[in-house]
Amino acid sequence: MSNLTDLTISETLRKFKAKEISPVEITKAYAENINACNKQYNAYVTTTIEQALEQAKTAEQNYMNGTNRPLEGIALGIKDLFCTKGVRTTACSHILDNFIPPYESTVTQNLLNDGALFLGKLNLDEFAMGGSNETSYFGPVVNPWSKEIKLVAGGSSGGSAAAVAAKMCAAATGTDTGGSIREPAAFCGVTGIKPTYGRCSRYGTIAFASSLDQAGPICKDVTDCALVLNSMAGYDEKDSTSSKIAVPDFASFLGKDIKGLKIGVPMEYRVDGLNPEVADYWDKAAEILKAAGAEVVSISLPHTKYALPTYYVIAPAEASSNLARYDGVRYGHRVEGNGLDELYISSRTDGFGREVKRRILIGTYVLSAGYYDAYYLKAQKVRRLIKNDFDSAFQKCDVILTPTSPIEPFAIGDKKMLENPINMYLNDVFTVSVNLAGLPAMSLPIGLSKNGLPLGMQLIGKAFDEETVFKTAYQLERGANFVRI
Amino acid sequence: MPVDNDTVRRIAFLSRLKVDTDKLEDTKEEFNKILNWVEELSEVNTDNVAPLVSVNNESLALRDDAITAGHNAKEILANAPAQEFGYFVVPKVVE
Numbered sequence: 001m002s003n004l005t006d007l008t009i010s011e012t013l014r015k016f017k018a019k020e021i022s023p024v025e026i027t028k029a030y031a032e033n034i035n036a037c038n039k040q041y042n043a044y045v046t047t048t049i050e051q052a053l054e055q056a057k058t059a060e061q062n063y064m065n066g067t068n069r070p071l072e073g074i075a076l077g078i079k080d081l082f083c084t085k086g087v088r089t090t091a092c093s094h095i096l097d098n099f100i101p102p103y104e105s106t107v108t109q110n111l112l113n114d115g116a117l118f119l120g121k122l123n124l125d126e127f128a129m130g131g132s133n134e135t136s137y138f139g140p141v142v143n144p145w146s147k148e149i150k151l152v153a154g155g156s157s158g159g160s161a162a163a164v165a166a167k168m169c170a171a172a173t174g175t176d177t178g179g180s181i182r183e184p185a186a187f188c189g190v191t192g193i194k195p196t197y198g199r200c201s202r203y204g205t206i207a208f209a210s211s212l213d214q215a216g217p218i219c220k221d222v223t224d225c226a227l228v229l230n231s232m233a234g235y236d237e238k239d240s241t242s243s244k245i246a247v248p249d250f251a252s253f254l255g256k257d258i259k260g261l262k263i264g265v266p267m268e269y270r271v272d273g274l275n276p277e278v279a280d281y282w283d284k285a286a287e288i289l290k291a292a293g294a295e296v297v298s299i300s301l302p303h304t305k306y307a308l309p310t311y312y313v314i315a316p317a318e319a320s321s322n323l324a325r326y327d328g329v330r331y332g333h334r335v336e337g338n339g340l341d342e343l344y345i346s347s348r349t350d351g352f353g354r355e356v357k358r359r360i361l362i363g364t365y366v367l368s369a370g371y372y373d374a375y376y377l378k379a380q381k382v383r384r385l386i387k388n389d390f391d392s393a394f395q396k397c398d399v400i401l402t403p404t405s406p407i408e409p410f411a412i413g414d415k416k417m418l419e420n421p422i423n424m425y426l427n428d429v430f431t432v433s434v435n436l437a438g439l440p441a442m443s444l445p446i447g448l449s450k451n452g453l454p455l456g457m458q459l460i461g462k463a464f465d466e467e468t469v470f471k472t473a474y475q476l477e478r479g480a481n482f483v484r485i
Numbered sequence: 486m487p488v489d490n491d492t493v494r495r496i497a498f499l500s501r502l503k504v505d506t507d508k509l510e511d512t513k514e515e516f517n518k519i520l521n522w523v524e525e526l527s528e529v530n531t532d533n534v535a536p537l538v539s540v541n542n543e544s545l546a547l548r549d550d551a552i553t554a555g556h557n558a559k560e561i562l563a564n565a566p567a568q569e570f571g572y573f574v575v576p577k578v579v580e
Contacts, residue, residue, distance in 0.1 A: 102560035197540050211539055237548065241541050309523040320500065327501070329573050331564035340578050341501070349503040357502055361512070362519055364500040365488070378526050380536030385529065387537055421515065422522055438540030463540070 004029040005167035009074055009224040012170065016063055016073055023059035023073025023117075026170075027052050030075045030119055034168045041142045041153075043163040045080055046088050047120035055117035062115065071231055072115030077169035079160050080121035081128055082108050082215075083204040087118075091206045092136040093126045095326045095333045095351030105204025106236045107173060107215050114231040119169050123159030126353045127323065128180055128208045131427050132410075132417065133158025135355040140412050143188055144485055145453055151409040154184030160218045161188035165485055171219040171228050175205060177212045178311055179404075179431025182443035185218050186404035186456025189445045189484060191477070192218040193225045196463050197438035198243030201236030209318035210241070212311075212435040220484060222444060222473045226250035229466075245464055253470040259293030261472065264397030268304035271406060271429060278403045278455055281446045285401055285457045288479030289472065297397050301389040306382050307433040308425060313366050313379035314436070319356075320363025326351065358421065387437040390460075399468045402430050404443040404456035430458060440466045442473050445482040454482075487517045 004026045007015070015021045031049045038044050052075060059073030083089050083101035090096045108118070125135040132152040133141040141158035143151040144166040153162040157174035161184035164172050174181040176194035185192030193216045200215040207213060217228035229250050236242045265286060270279070286296045328334035328347025335346035352360070366375035393400065405427055410417060417424045434441045440463070443456040457476065461469035488496075493513045497504045504512050558571055567574035 099564055102557070102563060198543075237546065240545050241539065243541065243543060244546075245543075303529070306526055306529055309525050312519065313523050313526070324501075328566060329575055330561075332566070334566035337576065339576050343576055344501040345498075345503050348501050352502070357500075358515065358519075360500045360502060361493075361496055361516065365492075365496045365516070365520075368496065368499065374527075375523065377536055378529075378531060379523075380538060381531035381534040382526055382529050384534055384537035385531070387540065420518065422518065 005033055008220045009170050009227050012074065016068070019063070023056040023063070024053065027056040027073070027075045027117065030167070030169055033166065034119060037166050037168060041144055041162050041166055042139055043123055043141055043159040043166065043168055044077065044120045045090065045092060045123050045138045045159070048087055048118055049120070052117045052119050059115060059117065069113070069115035071111065071227065074116045075119050075170050076111060076116050077120060077122045077160060077163045077172040078108055078118050079124055079157055079173050079175060081124055081175055081206045082173060083206070084108055084118065084121065087121065089121065089206070090137070091127045092124050092138055093352065093356065094137045095348070097137060097333065099331055101204070103204060106201035106238060107205065107232050110234060111231050116231065122163055122172055125156035125158070126356050127206065127319070128156035128175055128177055129319070129355050129359055130155040131179070131183055131424050133184070134412065135353055137353060142412070143409050145189060145409065147452065150412045151453070152187065152412050154187035154409065156180040157184045157218060161185050161190055161192070164188070164190045164218050164220060171217055171224055173215060173232065174218045175213055175215050176435065177208050177315060178435050179428045181216050181218060182404050182431050182441060182456070182458060183427065185443045186445070186454065187409040189454030189482065190218055191221055191225055191442065191444040192216060193229060193442040193466070193469070194434065194440065195229060195233060195466055196243070196440045198241055199233045199247065201234070201239040201242045203236055203238035207322040209315040210322060211318060212315060214435070222470065222477045223251065223254055225442065226254060226470055248467065250466055250470055253467045254474045256471040257293065258289065258472055258475050261294040261399065261468070262397040263289050263294050263296045263472070264299035264393055264400040265296060266299050266301045266304065266393070266400060266402060268301050269402045269430060274403070274406045275408060277449050278406060281455050281457065282401070282403050285446055285476055285480070288476055289401065291479065292475040294472070299393040299396055299400065301393055301433070303382065303385045303389050304433065307386055307436060308429060310379045310382045310386065310436060311428070311432040312425060313375050314383065316359040316363030317367050317376050318363070320360045320367065323356070323360055355421070383436050386433055390437045390439060394462050399472050400460040402458045402460065404430060404458040406430065408449045408451065408453045408455060434460055439463055440469050442469050444473055444477055444480070446480045447482060488513060488520065
């Protein structure tokens with residue numbers, strides 16, 4: 001490989017340690033790619049390249065002194081949903097477009113503590129609400145795989161997936177509430193994992209739906225996901241839902257044997273509208289795992305069809321509550337009004353985009369007196385049934401294999417997606433159940449469609465069993481032999 | 486149960502959002518489309534099913550009732566759209 005930015009993190013670290021390349025050199029190479037491509041892809045909304053180069057110099061010193069940390073000198077992009085001290089953090093919303101956090105999120109602090117450096121903040125759907133990155137106040141991200149027509153990068157972590165695919169960073173952070181790491185990773189031909197709920201602290205990550213939100217990395221390959229997640233994860237007393245269960249070395253699972261492992265294939269996921277090419281690749285993925293010694297078993301997740309409606313009650317309900325804090329008083333966008341209520345209403349109406357307002361309204365409705373039981377409580381009960389489905393399925397199998405998305409990346413401004421919000425919501429059909437049940441799941445590229453666009457496969461594990469996800473993904477990646485851009 | 490214009494207006498006020506009069510019909514229609522869709526949940530038998538509030542099985546941690554942060558009013562006010570004498574400024578609420 002001649003180009004420095006083609007290197008994975010594991011390869012880069014090896015070359016850093018062997019003093020074959022330097023952190024400054026590779027950070028400059030990523031910065032050049034950002035300068036050359038960001039106008040085209042709109043992945044970064046803020047860049048911090050000077051700061052990154054300063055950090056790269058420190059990293060270089062640390063390699064010289066032998067005091068290098070696990071991710072020393074690795075250049076990352078950060079989804080603009082993570083608060084970064086002194087660096088504008090917007091959630092890609094007008095209401096926060098001038099917000100400079102006075103504190104650092106735990107996840108980004110963990111990465112900094114391990115020696116990583118940040119090239120800037122990455123585009124996302126406004127407040128992570130969307131599946132195509134088209135709801136961003138800063139405009140949509142363009143998928144680097146686009147040919148004549150500009151395609152969506154997926155969402156909500158569209159900037160993260162596109163930046164990794166276009167080699168504008170070594171890896172990126174993402175967050176996943178209903179598929180926001182996995183779907184864009186699939187659309188951009190890169191690899192992303194949403195760990196078990198509670199693995200990564202939510203402290204300092206701008207909240208969307210707190211019982212579903214979970215951070216994770218988007219990387220060039222499975223190995224890099226293990227290395228970055230190692231740094232991101234860990235108990236944090238600042239997040240009451242962060243787990244005290246010990247975080248293993250995820251990289252230690254890579255290359256482990258999967259002989260005799262049971263791979264569950266849920267029959268309910270053969271949905272109407274499943275792209276036939278996606279279905280074929282699903283079979284191919286099962287074949288690859290069989291060839292590696294695993295056994296494929298059919299499983300049932302009977303409440304699958306209710307996952308989306310459940311999600312679209314619970315997520316907006318939590319969002320309406322979380323977003324109540326944006327009132328134009330203490331921080332964020334403010335539009336003056338006659339009296340306090342008018343100030344709130346004007347600031348929020350002007351500051352939030354259409355999809356965010358839609359979800360706040362729905363969320364407020366399902367939580368309001370008279371409707372709470374019929375919608376919100378009902379959805380929470382169905383949520384338990386969905387989780388129970390997974391518990392039963394995992395009696396029969398060790399890991400579940402599904403496609404990540406039923407379709408390939410679509411055009412920016414696609415009429416069908418925009419005319420009815422539900423059409424967009426349906427793209428999350430294979431990913432939302434995982435958040436409702438709090439399970440770990442990874443998306444990795446399996447191959448190209450006949451249109452030359454990447455398609456992703458998803459591996460779902462038991463809670464806190466990222467081990468099986470990682471070792472299975474590693475074998476699948478080997479068999480798929482996907483070629484990145 | 487489809488919602489009417491009055492409900493949309495009421496929910497908008499509860500949300501502290503404004504729906505312009507000319508957007509009211511569209512908003513109502515969109516609202517009903519989504520509610521109609523989530524209505525599917527009513528066909529699921531959830532008798533004797535406890536609501537799942539959190540997937541986290543660990544009990545919430547208790548901590549000492551001690552001050553761990555504070556004394557940073559300046560930092561907190563740094564992002565305020567309007568401030569004076571160390572306070573956030575809002576329109577007059579008491580006549």
